[in-house]
Amino acid sequence: MGIKFNKVDFKYQGNDNKAYLALSNITLNIKDTGEFITLIGETGSGKTTLVQHMNALLTPLSGSVDIFGVKINRENVKKKKVKLNPIRQQVGLVFQFPEYQLFEETVQKDIIFGPKNFGVDEATAIERAKEVIKVVGLDESYLQRSPFNLSGGEKKRVSIAGILAMEPDILILDEPTSGLDPLGRNALLDVFYDIHKKLNKTIIIITHDMNTVYEYAKRVLVMRDSYLVYDGDPIHLFTNKNIDNWNLDVPDLLNLIHKLEEDLGIQLPTQPRNEQELFEQLKVVLS
Ligand SMILES: Nc1ncnc2c1ncn2[C@@H]1O[C@H](COP(=O)(O)OP(=O)(O)O)[C@@H](O)[C@H]1O
Numbered sequence: 001m002g003i004k005f006n007k008v009d010f011k012y013q014g015n016d017n018k019a020y021l022a023l024s025n026i027t028l029n030i031k032d033t034g035e036f037i038t039l040i041g042e043t044g045s046g047k048t049t050l051v052q053h054m055n056a057l058l059t060p061l062s063g064s065v066d067i068f069g070v071k072i073n074r075e076n077v078k079k080k081k082v083k084l085n086p087i088r089q090q091v092g093l094v095f096q097f098p099e100y101q102l103f104e105e106t107v108q109k110d111i112i113f114g115p116k117n118f119g120v121d122e123a124t125a126i127e128r129a130k131e132v133i134k135v136v137g138l139d140e141s142y143l144q145r146s147p148f149n150l151s152g153g154e155k156k157r158v159s160i161a162g163i164l165a166m167e168p169d170i171l172i173l174d175e176p177t178s179g180l181d182p183l184g185r186n187a188l189l190d191v192f193y194d195i196h197k198k199l200n201k202t203i204i205i206i207t208h209d210m211n212t213v214y215e216y217a218k219r220v221l222v223m224r225d226s227y228l229v230y231d232g233d234p235i236h237l238f239t240n241k242n243i244d245n246w247n248l249d250v251p252d253l254l255n256l257i258h259k260l261e262e263d264l265g266i267q268l269p270t271q272p273r274n275e276q277e278l279f280e281q282l283k284v285v286l287s
């Protein structure tokens with residue numbers, strides 16, 4: 001099951017009647033459990049367009065996307081042969097700046113809106129709200145507050161809780177940490193990592209933060225000018241010979257490892273993924 005892209009092309013029809021290419025010949029498989037994927041690439045490379053195909057918000061111009069066995073292509077959508085509602089529940093997509101989409105009087109009403117829309121009864125939806133508010137690191141007292149009186153980071157958490165309350169199998173987040181300070185960013189990343197670890201859910205995060213990519217991701221997708229140019233692990237990504245063309249930053253930890261090698265001649269046995277691993281290896285190498 002999961003999500004399968006088969007030779008997908010997509011263009012936007014601009015207001016000026018010109019076509020703007022956003023996806024070219026994308027073929028890609030994403031499993032329905034156990035993946036922790038980061039999606040990176042320059043602004044305008046097609047990241048948002050790609051994830052909006054993963055829950056059928058957009059339909060391929062040519063090719064198809066199989067979402068949990070439902071084939072999304074021009075013909076099927078045009079002739080209304082496919083039901084989109086179950087897909088939207090199975091694949092939860094948190095937009096960039098979701099905080100602008102909060103609109104109810106209380107946090108609780110915002111969170112239960114989605115599940116109720118998908119047919120969950122009110123009492124069950126409220127039970128779920130109590131659970132997911134804790135998952136995103138806020139306590140139950142937030143449920144009775146107005147979403148408009150929360151900080152930016154808290155609003156983001158509430159929006160994410162609203163998607164979690166629909167109990168999606170796959171969770172996709174479009175630049176969830178943009179606009180947050182480093183502490184808020186790390187706290188939110190820990191939330192996603194926890195959800196992935198505890199529930200074995202597939203999570204896809206669009207980010208510009210290469211430190212996140214390097215430390216957390218099991219799999220990295222790189223978009224460049226509407227093409228998927230890399231699909232693999234983060235360690236090989238940063239040693240790929242094409243990396244300079246993709247305009248990606250190098251993670252801080254890798255810069256440090258390179259300095260250790262070049263300036264101090266320290267060769268590490270394996271490539272550490274975080275400070276703790278680096279420290280453990282240095283202890284062995286220097287002892
Ligand atoms: N509504 C739109 N109308 C016309 N062009 C668009 C629209 N949305 C996005 N595009 C174009 O499609 C390409 C991919 O955009 P997008 O998927 O938003 O990229 P990213 O998320 O990587 O920044 C860009 O060239 C962008 O200008």
Ligand SMILES: [Mg+2]
Pocket residue numbers: 047048049
């Ligand atoms: Mg985008």
